[in-house]
Amino acid sequence: MKAALIVAGWIAAPVLYMALFPDSLVLASQILLMGLFALSLDLLVGYAGVASLGHAVFFGIGAYGAGLLAANGWGEPLSALVLTMLVAAIFALPVGLLVVRGGSLGRLMITLGIATLVSEAANRASGITGGADGLQGMDVWPLLGLFSYDLQGRTGFVYAWIVLTLGFLAVRSIVASPFGLSLQAIRENPVRAAALGTPVRARLTFAFVLSAALAGAAGAVMAQTTQVVALNSLGVHLSADVLVMLLIGGVGRLYGGLIGAAIFMVVHHWLSDLDPVYWQIWIGLILIGAALAAPDGILGAIEKLRSRKQVAW
Amino acid sequence: MSATFRYRALTLSVLIFGAIPAIADDLKIGLIAPFSGPSSDAGGPEMESGMRAYLKIHGDTVAGRKIVIIRKDAPSPAPDVARRLAQELVTRDKVDVLAGHIFTPTAIAAGQVSTQAKVPMLIMNAATSGILAKMPYTARASFTLAQTTAPLARWANKNGIKRVFTVVADYAPGIDSETAFLQELEKSGNSAAGSIRVPLDTIDFASYIRRIQDTQPGAVFAFLPASDQAKNFIKAFREAGLDKAGVRLLAEGGMVHPAISMTLDDDAIGTVSSHHYSDDHQTAVNAAFVAAFKTFSPGGRAPSYIAVGAYDAMEMLFQAVKMQEGKLDPDRTMQIWREMAWESPRGPVRFDPASRDIVQNVYIRKLERKNGALVNVEFETFANVDDAGRQ
Numbered sequence: 001m002k003a004a005l006i007v008a009g010w011i012a013a014p015v016l017y018m019a020l021f022p023d024s025l026v027l028a029s030q031i032l033l034m035g036l037f038a039l040s041l042d043l044l045v046g047y048a049g050v051a052s053l054g055h056a057v058f059f060g061i062g063a064y065g066a067g068l069l070a071a072n073g074w075g076e077p078l079s080a081l082v083l084t085m086l087v088a089a090i091f092a093l094p095v096g097l098l099v100v101r102g103g104s105l106g107r108l109m110i111t112l113g114i115a116t117l118v119s120e121a122a123n124r125a126s127g128i129t130g131g132a133d134g135l136q137g138m139d140v141w142p143l144l145g146l147f148s149y150d151l152q153g154r155t156g157f158v159y160a161w162i163v164l165t166l167g168f169l170a171v172r173s174i175v176a177s178p179f180g181l182s183l184q185a186i187r188e189n190p191v192r193a194a195a196l197g198t199p200v201r202a203r204l205t206f207a208f209v210l211s212a213a214l215a216g217a218a219g220a221v222m223a224q225t226t227q228v229v230a231l232n233s234l235g236v237h238l239s240a241d242v243l244v245m246l247l248i249g250g251v252g253r254l255y256g257g258l259i260g261a262a263i264f265m266v267v268h269h270w271l272s273d274l275d276p277v278y279w280q281i282w283i284g285l286i287l288i289g290a291a292l293a294a295p296d297g298i299l300g301a302i303e304k305l306r307s308r309k310q311v312a313w
Numbered sequence: 314m315s316a317t318f319r320y321r322a323l324t325l326s327v328l329i330f331g332a333i334p335a336i337a338d339d340l341k342i343g344l345i346a347p348f349s350g351p352s353s354d355a356g357g358p359e360m361e362s363g364m365r366a367y368l369k370i371h372g373d374t375v376a377g378r379k380i381v382i383i384r385k386d387a388p389s390p391a392p393d394v395a396r397r398l399a400q401e402l403v404t405r406d407k408v409d410v411l412a413g414h415i416f417t418p419t420a421i422a423a424g425q426v427s428t429q430a431k432v433p434m435l436i437m438n439a440a441t442s443g444i445l446a447k448m449p450y451t452a453r454a455s456f457t458l459a460q461t462t463a464p465l466a467r468w469a470n471k472n473g474i475k476r477v478f479t480v481v482a483d484y485a486p487g488i489d490s491e492t493a494f495l496q497e498l499e500k501s502g503n504s505a506a507g508s509i510r511v512p513l514d515t516i517d518f519a520s521y522i523r524r525i526q527d528t529q530p531g532a533v534f535a536f537l538p539a540s541d542q543a544k545n546f547i548k549a550f551r552e553a554g555l556d557k558a559g560v561r562l563l564a565e566g567g568m569v570h571p572a573i574s575m576t577l578d579d580d581a582i583g584t585v586s587s588h589h590y591s592d593d594h595q596t597a598v599n600a601a602f603v604a605a606f607k608t609f610s611p612g613g614r615a616p617s618y619i620a621v622g623a624y625d626a627m628e629m630l631f632q633a634v635k636m637q638e639g640k641l642d643p644d645r646t647m648q649i650w651r652e653m654a655w656e657s658p659r660g661p662v663r664f665d666p667a668s669r670d671i672v673q674n675v676y677i678r679k680l681e682r683k684n685g686a687l688v689n690v691e692f693e694t695f696a697n698v699d700d701a702g703r704q
Contacts, residue, residue, distance in 0.1 A: 023405040026397045120512075123484055131485035133441045134392055134418030151429045152404060227425055228392035230418035237389075269397075276348040276357070276386035 038257030046252030049187030054115030060234020062219025088216025250297025363623030463702025
């Protein structure tokens with residue numbers, strides 16, 4: 001019964017949204033994609049316990065991968081999506097091997113270092129990436145050869161929603177699998193997990209690769225629907241933003257990334273509309289307030305409220 | 314209904330719909346530019362003041378339609394943000410024209426919306442060559458780096474300056490200006506003494522200056538658009554005594570614009586640069602523009618080349634609306650813009666019908682202190698330079 005409700009919700013929500021807010025579909029599809037990106041980070045941070053300040057590297061690889069394919073004559077979006085996920089995963093393998101060697105703070109430094117390296121490399125390689133001018137000349141073919149990208153953003157919205165749904169199902173089954181459970185065991189106590197015979201580094205590296213592939217998917221679809229890629233897609237700023245989204249929603253809870261991305265993006269959008277000059281000051285204040293009021297994110301706060309009620313009854 | 318209640322109702326509607334509904338007859342301009350963050354100093358507010366200066370001089374109504382500027386903040390070169398803002402401006406706010414853009418990636422992203430929706434767009438800065446080819450409903454009222462840089466190399470050749478050392482910021486616009494400068498230099502058989510690209514966040518130039526000294530060049534060409542970079546580079550250049558050794562300092566005009574590089578000091582006096590606009594340009598049109606601009610700018614400072622791009626975009630918009638008696642048909646509008654020629658505060662300008670880029674004079678200037686303020690005094694003109702730097 002509960003499962004049926006959730007499935008109905010997943011299908012009804014986008015249809016309802018399209019009917020209610022036909023003029024805000026580009027915003028919505030970007031929320032879905034940032035949600036997928038935050039979800040990929042949740043697999044890494046929330047379930048495997050590996051913190052990262054450079055996750056945008058894989059989002060950016062996905063974006064530039066899809067962008068370069070489309071700019072060089074391969075505009076078919078779905079095959080490009082799969083291919084760029086593979087590229088992100090392959091790139092993540094050596095990075096992951098490096099990252100899992102570090103301690104918790106060391107990992108932050110390694111991921112930050114790699115993020116800096118990759119964004120500077122992309123800036124320098126302006127012959128390939130377009131550098132600060134952005135990658136131009138993308139020609140993305142219609143989705144399935146049928147649906148071209150309309151001004152309203154309907155095709156992009158449905159595309160983003162389907163990719164998010166598939167990504168969500170994948171993460172959901174990963175974290176419930178024996179592999180996912182072993183990740184959580186490692187997160188809780190890596191020494192004990194190792195003593196029980198869990199190959200800690202191999203598991204964490206594999207989680208890193210899976211997470212990178214998902215981040216790459218989010219980046220690829222973002223590039224295909226925007227049709228321009230720029231350096232911001234692999235910058236440290238985006239890595240920090242996605243971490244904040246995840247923290248706002250709640251770490252290690254599947255829906256945390258989605259809720260966090262929605263709140264983060266909508267608040268940004270509204271505030272910058274209301275006050276294009278000073279809105280970032282309000283964002284800063286809200287972030288501080290949110291961290292103090294709900295240290296475990298919104299889902300964490302809801303859980304706390306619920307358990308309090310149960311005690312009272 | 315109390316005032317507070319009405320205020321709250323208005324706030325609520327603003328929150329829900331994100332915009333104050335404008336009257337149908339208004340002529341709405343969607344302005345996408347940095348209004349917050351580090352790029353806002355020479356960004357959205359500068360453009361808006363340029364537009365307001367135009368409206369102050371020519372009135373805020375054209376062919377019965379009142380101008381309404383809808384500001385959207387795009388603080389960084391993020392195309393996804395610009396695409397979203399442009400799409401909402403077109404479908405929700407129903408703007409008549411898109412405008413703005415400090416950064417090239419945001420111009421390209423919004424340009425796709427302009428193309429798809431057939432909404433004319435006016436670029437007020439974003440100076441990368443060749444981006445308009447795929448945007449049939451976009452025209453650029455600013456400049457390109459090839460346009461402003463190539464004449465400086467021509468000037469160096471003409472004045473027998475040999476062996477120029479180039480120093481540019483290592484990002485796409487820096488590389489654009491380096492390429493344009495070197496190409497023009499080599500046309501007369503002149504050659505570069507050396508070329509360095511420095512990372513964008515460099516502020517210590519000592520080691521670079523030593524490398525320049527070692528090659529004993531005739532002049533140094535620099536394009537370091539960030540304000541503290543320009544100041545520090547010029548300071549290091551003087552401290553090393555390069556100027557006393559007879560090495561001339563040449564700069565792309567954007568680097569030595571006092572209204573933007575506000576940290577520039579007397580060290581920079583004497584720098585020769587090339588650009589399409591100086592607030593010191595001696596015409597009545599420019600005097601009126603500078604006076605009107607100063608009533609809007611913080612501290613009453615003079616307008617920059619970004620403000621003049623915004624001013625001229627308004628001139629283009631007014632002309633198109635006037636000629637169509639209040640309408641703004643996309644194809645007719647583009648036709649009008651292609652054929653336009655007018656007297657801008659920067660000098661006489663016209664459009665290249667093929668590229669939809671502006672053809673304008675590029676001036677060679679020298680930085681001087683005049684009535685207490687640093688200004689670029691124009692002393693030589695390269696007339697009618699096109700977007701590729703040709704005459």
